[in-house]
Amino acid sequence: MFRNLSTRFGVALQYPEFRRLWMANASAQAASWGLIVTRGWLIYRESGSSLYVALATFAAMGPMLIVPPIIGVLADRIDRRRILSIAYAVDIAQSATLMLLAFTGVIEVWMVVALSLVNGVSRATQLPTSQALAATLVPNDRLLNALSLNASTQHGSRLIGPGIVTPLLAIAGAPAAFLVSVVLYVIALYQARSLAPQPPVARARAGFVTDFVQGLAYVYERPVLRLMLLVLVCHCGLTMAFESLLPSFAHNQLRAGDQGFGALMMGVGGGALIASLMVGGLQTPRGRGTALIVAGIVSGLGQVLLALTSSLVVAIAAAAIMGGAQAAFMTMGQAVTQSIAVDEYRGRIASINAFSLGGMMATMNLFNGSLAEQFGAQPLLLINGVVFTLIVLVTIVPLTGRQMYGRRPILEARAA
Amino acid sequence: MTAGPGTPSPTPVVRLSGGLVAFIAVMVLPAVVSLAVVGGAWAVSDEVYAAERAASTAPGNAAPVAPWKTTLVAVCPIH
The missing domain is CATH 1.20.1250.20 (MFS general substrate transporter like domains)
Incomplete structure (x- = not known):
């Protein structure tokens, strides 16, 4: 076994x-x-x-x-x-x-x-x-x-x-x-x-900025890769920028103070650890695509559930579900981007993942933190969760979306 | 035809269309904004803190600070 x-x-x-x-x-x-x-x-x-x-x-x-x-x-x-x-x-x-x-x-x-x-x-x-x-x-x-x-x-x-x-x-x-x-x-x-040496693919060199822009252009010219990165950016901005909201949510809605905040963060971390291991067991492209859709929807709805509860126990469960779905969605999304790219662009695509997604999370954390002072954390969690769920549902419809979610073969995959 | 081993593949030419520029903006701007917030807050924090101290000790004599500076320091996670 x-x-x-x-x-x-x-x-x-x-x-x-x-x-x-x-x-x-x-x-x-x-x-x-x-x-x-x-x-x-x-x-x-x-x-x-x-x-x-x-x-x-x-x-x-x-x-x-x-x-x-x-x-x-x-x-x-x-x-x-x-x-x-x-x-x-x-x-x-x-x-x-x-x-x-x-x-x-x-x-x-x-x-x-x-x-x-x-x-x-x-x-x-x-x-x-x-x-x-x-x-x-x-x-x-x-x-x-x-x-x-x-x-x-x-x-x-x-x-x-x-x-x-x-x-x-x-x-x-x-x-x-x-x-x-x-x-x-x-x-x-x-x-x-x-590790054995990993010689890079031989290619003509341009300047640093030109090379980086070429990486972005490579993504832009491949609709599935482009859509996947845009959905990942939305995911980071709408569902993963919650850290600035949770302290005020734990204090004001759950009345659980710093300990409640710590418990919510542990819930998120525990869910993420389990889910990131689980997605590794997915074996077929269609299964992975279905899991990507489910993880995206649950990532949004988990946040909605968190926003709607005032019970600490339910909130910790919702945080674990949300954390698990987020980790699964990010891992599968990054696997999609790396599997489409050819090797000579993989470094830049990994860096775009880190730079753009990290930047979006940081900016939205700032934005959420200041908005929460005026409106409270609950409406922001709720609205962001609903909007991201809708984004996932809308992206299933076009052909590019169906390719991204493993419903259709990706024709441009691995084309240089 | 593909380039052989050791043969540099040609540098692809990037045509800067409107769509590509918008895409680059979406990908790059969030990081730039967050760095600008932290850097900006760093630059104006002394002034904001000095005004806060003055307001708490002598409310009538406190020098006014532009609201955007106070907001910038308030939203910065390390101030």
């Missing part, structure tokens, strides 16, 4: 090269989340200021809005394995520096913020590069499984990284917690170095 389950849900791990990449990703993600917790703990202890904690977190996340276009172009020009190895080496250096600074007691808040920025640039390099690399290490019909394993690693590492460092912080302090991150990054580097 276990063999059947591992064959179905972990089939991409049968490919040794992908298995190495997956282990590198898992180690690096756990290290990264461990760093986020340790840095936050250390900064708050040193300064007593939540603002500095937020600043360090932004320094670690902000590069996701700047770096991917550059990395996407690079990932289509030079060996992706080399880019990943450099990024992991940079992370070993920055987390070892943090460890030494904390151990010697000379650490100051500005140093932690500066090194958070280095970690952020490195992380913004790793995510699109490993997504593009995964697509080259498994056959196209295993791509969804590979990306679902990567996605479940991302969600699982939010539990594993902090789960390892939190008790260490209490027992041995920040240097020991930073040491865990160093060790995890060393494992990631070792795995990345074990």
